Amino acid sequence: MSQNPETPMPNEVHIRFDPQIYETRNAPKFERQAKFVSEYCISYDRKVHLGRMRAKQLYEAPLFSRPNAFSFDLNHGFETFDPKTGDDKLTALLEWIRQMSPEGGRLRKVCHEADFVCWRGLLTRISATIYSRDDGWRVRAIRRKGVVFLMEEKTEQARQSYTVISRELNQTDMEKRMSYWGHKFEQYVTRDDSSESPDTSVPVTTKEEYGVVFRNDLTTDARLNPSKKSIGILYSGEVDCLDKYGGLIELKTQKGDLHAGFWKSPKSLKWWLQSSLVNVDTIIVGHRTHEGHVTSLSTVRTREMPQRATWNFRACFEFTSTIFTQIANFLGEREGAACVVEYRSEMGLQKGKQGNTMSLKKEAPSSVTLLQAVIFLQFGLCLMVTVFTTIGLAFGYPVASHYLMALLQVIVAIPGIVYVVLQGNIWIAVYVSLQMITATCEVYWLVYMIFDQQPAGAWLGLAAITAVNVLAIVVALWFRQTALKVPCKKNKKIELETKKDGKPELKVPSTSMSEIEKSSKNGAKKSTSSSSMSNKKSPARSSEKSEMSEKSSKGSLKSRKVKKGSMPLDSRETTSLSRSSSTIHEFDEK
Incomplete structure (x- = not known):
């Protein structure tokens, strides 16, 4: 072809x-x-x-x-x-x-x-x-x-x-x-x-x-x-x-x-x-x-x-x-x-x-699938944390670790976004692999901060990022095709x-x-x-x-390609296509 x-x-x-x-x-x-x-x-x-x-x-x-x-x-x-x-x-x-x-x-x-x-x-x-x-x-x-x-x-x-x-x-x-x-x-x-x-x-x-x-x-x-x-x-x-x-x-x-x-x-x-x-x-x-x-x-x-x-x-x-x-x-x-x-x-x-x-x-x-929602939630949340921690660093707050982890999550979410756009299996494999690596590091870091008795404000943000990371892994592995009901x-x-x-x-x-x-x-x-x-x-x-x-x-x-939302799947209406030929009726026997 x-x-x-x-x-x-x-x-x-x-x-x-x-x-x-x-x-x-x-x-x-x-x-x-x-x-x-x-x-x-x-x-x-x-x-x-x-x-x-x-x-x-x-x-x-x-x-x-x-x-x-x-x-x-x-x-x-x-x-x-x-x-x-x-x-x-x-x-x-x-x-x-x-x-x-x-x-x-x-x-x-x-x-x-x-x-x-x-x-x-x-x-x-x-x-x-x-x-x-x-x-x-x-x-x-x-x-x-x-x-x-x-x-x-x-x-x-x-x-x-x-x-x-x-x-x-x-x-x-x-x-x-x-x-x-x-x-x-x-x-x-x-x-x-x-x-x-x-x-x-x-x-x-x-x-x-x-x-x-x-x-x-x-x-x-x-x-x-x-x-x-x-x-x-x-x-x-x-x-x-x-x-x-x-x-x-x-x-x-x-x-x-x-x-x-x-x-x-x-x-x-x-x-x-x-x-x-x-x-x-x-x-x-x-x-x-x-x-x-x-x-x-x-x-x-x-x-x-x-x-x-x-x-x-x-x-x-x-x-x-x-x-x-x-x-x-x-x-x-x-x-x-x-x-x-x-x-x-x-x-x-x-x-x-x-x-x-x-x-x-x-x-x-x-x-919209659940995986798409989680990917964009992860990307948006981590991007927001990255912006705020950047501002915090500018004012001298000790949030360098949070900044690095949030920035890493933004980078890790990119293969997921590429998968959503291109629907290539290789991208979801890369996405899940990177998520597992970062999740392991985050859990280890989170446990260390808790046992080190650091202030709650120091590890709550990291806990939220880690939770989204784990959720992304679970959804990507077992609920990739689950659809969310959205009004359209x-x-x-x-x-x-x-x-x-x-x-x-x-x-x-x-x-x-x-x-x-x-x-x-x-x-x-x-x-x-x-x-x-x-x-x-x-x-x-x-x-x-x-x-x-x-x-x-x-x-x-x-x-x-048809514009988004141009045909609801449960709609009872469809359109017709023209066919330029004109053929004789065939009444085939069963």
């Missing part, structure tokens, strides 16, 4: 990336098969219940005894379809975290020491980007207690295309039916654990779900972050059903056979990503006609898909590693730090090429790029993280968090020294 030579917008850093660079080099990968963590079910009233009690079971016996001798009408019951409203995938995962949080528990421990928490669909969308360059996505990243939460939001085009109103007004009857067919197929081939056969007479609903939680480590590119070899990711995803052995099964519908064109398309890649991320080894495919009648079934083994396909999944994971590493580098270790990441495909022709843009926009943190103005929007066509901005709710903070402390109160998830989702590198900014077929990663 290299810096864009073009003139950037104010307060923006442009980093070029070429979607064609990811196939030829030794790509980062997930280190091992994903580790199963937990499972949960969502009931009809959208409440999360731990365990698999409500999971659907695959109705195997009659289906696979004669897989080509039946017909499922996927249009049956379309008029009574009962879909869920809104995208609350991350909400379910946050509720799982809340329920798993013990009283006084540490958030990173509950998240199995993961660096990132997100929904599986977001991992799939990002990983498929280099093969689905026309599919844009937008992600909000927020750092809380050492964990970065990723929440997908709709891009502007998605908001215009997929709002509830536009669905009702703009979708044709066929498009609505195609959205329904995948869910009806599930009803035909699954049953409740207690029932003998599927009940296809009841209305199809998507309000009930079975979800699993997994953790995996994605190796990182040493050129982007030499100090970190891998990134831990905790993610959750919905699974369609279980087989008789308890294995996870995915159900898909496909028009016609899985011909050669299917294995060249991004659709096959998305199938593989969706299944492999949660260790699903079997995908059952219902082959349908144009009218929506399933006439045969087939089984696809997830582990065999890369051999049949033309895409390179390692290149996908390298792209994902790049994005996650850049987010981690961009946010640093500051509590409450946030940013918005967006990938856009710009269809405006420029020398006959298609341009891709990705922007990384920084947001101000919502709170609630701003309405992030300052983003202005749309050229002057169209009005749309608003979409963002997820609140305050409930997760509460749950990690006491685990007693119930919380609700909302997130916006969108359904939007490219490869060969010839040389790392290639010019990454000449052609419009190369994208850019833009980092934009």
Whole structure:
């Protein structure tokens, strides 16, 4: 990656990336098969219940005894379809975290020491980007207690295309039916654990779900972050059903056979990503006609898909590693730090090429950490003591020892201030080391003054400085990410790029993280968090020294600093970003 030579917008850093660079080099990968963590079910009233009690079971016996001798009408019951409203995938995962949080528990421990928490669909969308360059996505990243939460939001085009109103007004009857067919197929081939056969007479609903939680480590590119070899990711995803052995099964519908064109398309890649991320080894495919009648079934083994396909999944994971590493580098270790990441495909022709843009926009943190407060308290207190003792020395008072110690503390606090500004781990290490050395000297000196029976006024000032020193060490070692609640103005929007066509901005709710903070402390109160998830989702590198900014077929990663306090993390308002391309609606089957 290299810096864009073009003139950037104010307060923006442009980093070029070429979607064609990811196939030829030794790509980062997930280190091992994903580790199963937990499972949960969502009931009809959208409440999360731990365990698999409500999971659907695959109705195997009659289906696979004669897989080509039946017909499922996927249009049956379309008029009574009962879909869920809104995208609350991350909400379910946050509720799982809340329920798993013990009283006084540490958030990173509950998240199995993961660096990132997100929904599986977001991992799939990002990983498929280099093969689905026309599919844009937008992600909000927020750092809380050492964990970065990723929440997908709709891009502007998605908001215009997929709002509830536009669905009702703009979708044709066929498009609505195609959205329904995948869910009806599930009803035909699954049953409740207690029932003998599927009940296809009841209305199809998507309000009930079975979800699993997994953790995996994605190796990182040493050129982007030499100090970190891998990134831990905790993610959750919905699974369609279980087989008789308890294995996870995915159900898909496909028009016609899985011909050669299917294995060249991004659709096959998305199938593989969706299944492999949660260790699903079997995908059952219902082959349908144009009218929506399933006439045969087939089984696809997830582990065999890369051999049949033309895409390179390692290149996908390298792209994902790049994005996650850049987010981690961009946010640093500051509590409450946030940013918005967006990938856009710009269809405006420029020398006959298609341009891709990705922007990384920084947001101000919502709170001040305890460590920052202690560092500035130490610096300010010792600087004040230094000034007063300097005046005292000028008038002949015997305060030389206090002057030297206060001046030393001012110097020792400087690495802490540098850490607050630059967020570099090396500076906090230097700060703690110097604090320990000076604290040892101060305690020894303080004990000597007390046993020497010197006047109280002679050692009380030294005791105050020593107390602040010890407090700084304790906070730096064990409470570095603890945030202080401070009053702040609630701003309405992030300052983003202005749309050229002057169209009005749309608003979409963002997820609140305050409930997760509460749950990690006491685990007693119930919380609700909302997130916006969108359904939007490219490869060969010839040389790392290639010019990454000449052609419009190369994208850019833009980092934009936003004024302090411009976006409260718990605010329900967000802004929209323009996307210059105009793509045809895709109504993917489930």
